[in-house]
Amino acid sequence: MSVLDGYNGTVMAYGQTGTGKTYTVGRLGKDDPSERGIMVRALEDIFANISPGSDIMAISYLQLYLETIQDLLAPEKTNIPVVEDPKTGEVSLPGSAIVQIKDLDQFLELLQVGEANRRAANTKLNTESSRSHAVLVVHINRSLEGKKENDASSLANVTNTELSSHHLPHLLKSKLLIVDLAGSERIDKSGIEGHMIEETKFINLSLTSLGKCINALAENSPYIPTRESKLTRLLRDSFGGTARTSLIVTVGPSARYYSETASTIMFGQRAMKVVNAVKLKEEVDYESLCRKLEYHVDYLTSETDRQQKLRENEKEQLEKKMKEKEAFLVETEKKFSVKCEKREKEVGGEGWLEEVGSEEWLEGGGGKEKEQESDLAGGATVCQCHIDRLPAVPLLFGGGVTARPLGAGRCHRPVRWFHRPTLRQQELENLNYQKVLAETTQMYEKKIAQLIKQLEDESSRCADLEEQLSGMRDYLSGNKKSVQVQEKEIDELKREILKLNKDAASTIQSLRARNNELSLEKESLNGELKTLKDKLLYEERKRRCLEDEIIILKNALNDDNAEYESKRPYKGDITTSSTLSLGGPANIPKSNRSRETISGQKDTISKIFEEGKTVNVVANLAAEGILVQLVAVLTQDFYAQQYVNQERIVNEGGLDTLLLLLESSEDANIHRVTAGAIANLAMNSSNQGLIMGKGGARLLANIASKTEDPQTLRMIAGAIANLCGNEKLHVTLKKDGGIKALLGMVQCGHSDVVAQVARGFANFAKCESRVFVIVCSKGHRKGRSLLIEDEVLNWMATSSATFSASTRRHIELAFCHLAQNEDNTLEIIRSGGIKELIRISRESSREDTRNLAKKALDSNPAFSAEIHAT
Numbered sequence: 001m002s003v004l005d006g007y008n009g010t011v012m013a014y015g016q017t018g019t020g021k022t023y024t025v026g027r028l029g030k031d032d033p034s035e036r037g038i039m040v041r042a043l044e045d046i047f048a049n050i051s052p053g054s055d056i057m058a059i060s061y062l063q064l065y066l067e068t069i070q071d072l073l074a075p076e077k078t079n080i081p082v083v084e085d086p087k088t089g090e091v092s093l094p095g096s097a098i099v100q101i102k103d104l105d106q107f108l109e110l111l112q113v114g115e116a117n118r119r120a121a122n123t124k125l126n127t128e129s130s131r132s133h134a135v136l137v138v139h140i141n142r143s144l145e146g147k148k149e150n151d152a153s154s155l156a157n158v159t160n161t162e163l164s165s166h167h168l169p170h171l172l173k174s175k176l177l178i179v180d181l182a183g184s185e186r187i188d189k190s191g192i193e194g195h196m197i198e199e200t201k202f203i204n205l206s207l208t209s210l211g212k213c214i215n216a217l218a219e220n221s222p223y224i225p226t227r228e229s230k231l232t233r234l235l236r237d238s239f240g241g242t243a244r245t246s247l248i249v250t251v252g253p254s255a256r257y258y259s260e261t262a263s264t265i266m267f268g269q270r271a272m273k274v275v276n277a278v279k280l281k282e283e284v285d286y287e288s289l290c291r292k293l294e295y296h297v298d299y300l301t302s303e304t305d306r307q308q309k310l311r312e313n314e315k316e317q318l319e320k321k322m323k324e325k326e327a328f329l330v331e332t333e334k335k336f337s338v339k340c341e342k343r344e345k346e347v348g349g350e351g352w353l354e355e356v357g358s359e360e361w362l363e364g365g366g367g368k369e370k371e372q373e374s375d376l377a378g379g380a381t382v383c384q385c386h387i388d389r390l391p392a393v394p395l396l397f398g399g400g401v402t403a404r405p406l407g408a409g410r411c412h413r414p415v416r417w418f419h420r421p422t423l424r425q426q427e428l429e430n431l432n433y434q435k436v437l438a439e440t441t442q443m444y445e446k447k448i449a450q451l452i453k454q455l456e457d458e459s460s461r462c463a464d465l466e467e468q469l470s471g472m473r474d475y476l477s478g479n480k481k482s483v484q485v486q487e488k489e490i491d492e493l494k495r496e497i498l499k500l501n502k503d504a505a506s507t508i509q510s511l512r513a514r515n516n517e518l519s520l521e522k523e524s525l526n527g528e529l530k531t532l533k534d535k536l537l538y539e540e541r542k543r544r545c546l547e548d549e550i551i552i553l554k555n556a557l558n559d560d561n562a563e564y565e566s567k568r569p570y571k572g573d574i575t576t577s578s579t580l581s582l583g584g585p586a587n588i589p590k591s592n593r594s595r596e597t598i599s600g601q602k603d604t605i606s607k608i609f610e611e612g613k614t615v616n617v618v619a620n621l622a623a624e625g626i627l628v629q630l631v632a633v634l635t636q637d638f639y640a641q642q643y644v645n646q647e648r649i650v651n652e653g654g655l656d657t658l659l660l661l662l663e664s665s666e667d668a669n670i671h672r673v674t675a676g677a678i679a680n681l682a683m684n685s686s687n688q689g690l691i692m693g694k695g696g697a698r699l700l701a702n703i704a705s706k707t708e709d710p711q712t713l714r715m716i717a718g719a720i721a722n723l724c725g726n727e728k729l730h731v732t733l734k735k736d737g738g739i740k741a742l743l744g745m746v747q748c749g750h751s752d753v754v755a756q757v758a759r760g761f762a763n764f765a766k767c768e769s770r771v772f773v774i775v776c777s778k779g780h781r782k783g784r785s786l787l788i789e790d791e792v793l794n795w796m797a798t799s800s801a802t803f804s805a806s807t808r809r810h811i812e813l814a815f816c817h818l819a820q821n822e823d824n825t826l827e828i829i830r831s832g833g834i835k836e837l838i839r840i841s842r843e844s845s846r847e848d849t850r851n852l853a854k855k856a857l858d859s860n861p862a863f864s865a866e867i868h869a870t
């Protein structure tokens with residue numbers, strides 16, 4: 001197994017849901033080992049090949065669910081981050097539990113705990129479907145030496161050279177990932193719903209991004225999109241890189257899953273193209289190195305102590321021995337000289353032999369006679385004496401220590417021989433003695449010198465060892481320092497990562513905020529855009545209506561031209577027409593109709609249409625015949641609805657021309673479109689005064705009295721209703737018959753016309769009410785409403801219930817505003833308006849109108865009195 005040789009490895013099971021991924025990878029097989037999945041088998045193999053003493057194995061077991069990593073061995077740990085070493089690219093999961101494993105049983109227990117924590121949910125396809133990706137991470141640290149670290153003999157042999165970088169203890173660090181991916185599935189086929197659709201989306205997202213990475217790796221692309229999902233970030237250093245990867249693809253045999261099977265196999269095929277460049281992960285085992293060096297230092301220290309002690313003992317013994325010898329020498333000398341003197345006195349210089357006891361004879365010899373004998377052999381004097389009774393006994397004198405009879409058989413008793421030395425003999429003896437003494441001294445000096453040398457050697461060895469020791473201490477402290485530096489660097493990196501994370505979070509937050517702002521902006525722009533589009537659509541529709549209308553009118557005019565020409569007040573040649581002066585009397589060109597003229601007019605029409613986008617239509621109004629006038633009026637109407645053009649139209653005399661046409665033309669079509677154009681211009685308050693000033697209300701009232709055409713009446717009612725919204729014009733409007741005309745138009749019964757009339761009265765009453773409030777605040781009275789004089793109040797009090805809802809709302813509003821003015825109280829009571837007010841206060845569809853009615857009823861004591869009275 002490569003993972004035991006220091007290579008990272010990955011085993012990954014991929015396939016459609018329910019096809020046996022978990023079965024292949026995760027089965028425990030507690031009772032039957034043949035049932036075991038890849039996770040358990042892998043661990044079995046690892047256990048069989050590692051040395052329990054020196055190698056370490058630990059596991060983490062995690063699940064990736066909804067893009068969140070959770071620890072399956074400590075499920076309270078969620079949201080575990082995936083951290084990538086920027087230098088080595090190694091992926092780690094800080095915070096996840098890493099449990100050291102001692103044996104297979106422990107592993108099986110942990111796996112069972114992890115499996116219980118793994119999220120499982122049912123789908124129609126598989127009742128035990130895994131809805132998360134499960135990742136078992138096996139961390140293996142193997143010591144390269146294969147020796148017991150605390151083996152003292154091995155430690156004793158470590159030398160400085162061995163501690164050089166080549167001989168540092170190395171560690172093989174590897175990681176085995178066994179991944180049980182969640183099943184790929186199609187939402188429609190799996191029958192999942194609700195929350196599980198979300199799960200499936202996340203699963204499919206991560207599998208898709210895994211597929212993308214595999215594709216990129218297979219194509220040897222320089223960019224691998226590993227950042228797209230947590231799964232690919234987690235597996236970043238475990239597939240397609242420096243790790244050995246095995247992919248297991250599982251497929252369902254049913255033909256129903258043909259497409260899933262095909263896509264799974266294609267995934268596998270693509271994965272097979274990925275080329276891995278496996279890399280050995282070896283690093284210095286600083287921990288064991290440190291331990292080793294400490295053992296080594298201890299060993300050397302104790303060894304030095306031991307040797308020191310030995311040397312001291314030896315020295316002590318030698319000194320003791322030397323002292324003993326010296327004492328013995330002194331003693332012997334002493335004895336010898338005493339005996340010599342004694343004998344000299346007794347025999348007067350003659351030699352004799354004296355028997356002595358064997359003990360005495362052997363005195364000083366101890367158990368080393370032989371050695372001393374041999375020691376003395378070189379320098380001893382052999383004397384032989386011949387005494388009558390005794391055979392000759394040769395005597396050995398050596399070192400002043402012993403003498404032994406030679407020639408066994410002739411004399412069996414030890415004797416001590418004394419003689420009376422002559423001067424010569426004495427000298428000789430002295431000389432001999434001195435020689436022996438010198439030799440003995442020399443020998444001891446030699447021995448002492450040897451011992452001193454030995455001592456010096458030991459001292460120098462000791463000094464060497466101490467030097468080694470201090471070298472090792474330096475090395476250790478250097479290593480400790482470098483570890484500290486590295487730790488410092490790691491801390492800094494961690495801090496940097498934290499800072500980067502913080503920055504990223506704040507950037508994401510600000511981007512989110514900006515995104516929200518932009519969404520709001522987008523929403524409001526969309527709203528605006530929609531309004532503009534609606535407006536444009538409306539304008540376009542209106543333009544088309546007008547164009548249709550023009551075409552209809554053109555046709556009508558072409559057909560009825562003869563009749564029309566006969567009715568026309570002025571007759572003349574259109575080709576020689578005089579101009580229609582602005583604001584002057586009607587000067588419509590007179591002509592006899594001919595085919596050429598009509599065709600000429602048509603040309604003019606198309607010209608006007610072409611130029612329709614310019615305000616030159618006014619000039620055209622003045623210059624051309626009736627057909628042209630009509631077209632010009634229509635175009636004018638079209639433009640009048642566009643406020644930006646209104647000012648130019650009015651400034652260029654367009655309003656004058658329109659009023660002129662209204663006055664002079666007998667044509668119903670012209671009346672209608674002209675009234676429409678004026679109604680549009682009357683929407684603008686700056687035009688309202690001009691229209692009134694030029695007698696517009698009078699002209700409109702006049703036309704209204706003559707026509708029964710509801711469209712024309714609607715336009716006129718709309719124009720007057722717009723003028724009603726300007727309180728400064730109320731008096732003139734009433735004087736010019738505008739109010740009466742409005743009320744008169746009600747007779748036509750057309751709902752659109754009545755609605756415009758009601759709107760006009762509501763505008764009028766509202767403006768009066770506003771002025772009334774201002775006047776009252778200054779302590780003045782306003783007087784009765786102008787509407788009362790024209791019987792409008794009666795109409796409102798009696799008819800509102802019969803009209804459409806929108807018309808009714810206008811009437812109710814107008815009535816309530818009139819009721820705010822105390823000067824109208826009498827008329828309201830007289831017209832039976834209190835009933836109407838009470839009805840409005842209860843039934844009106846608008847709350848503000850109901851409140852207005854209530855306010856009038858509550859604030860006016862006359863109304864209260866009337867209510868009580870009736």
Ligand SMILES: Nc1ncnc2c1ncn2[C@@H]1O[C@H](COP(=O)(O)OP(=O)(O)OP(=O)(O)O)[C@@H](O)[C@H]1O
Nearest residue numbers: 016017018019020021022023024126129130182183
């Ligand atoms: N080789 C097999 N022999 C017998 N039974 C099998 C085999 N493979 C799978 N099964 C059975 O099929 C069912 C689904 O298997 P499993 O849960 O392993 O599928 P899966 O691919 O992991 O599904 P999911 O992706 O939804 O988790 C299980 O009940 C399992 O026991």
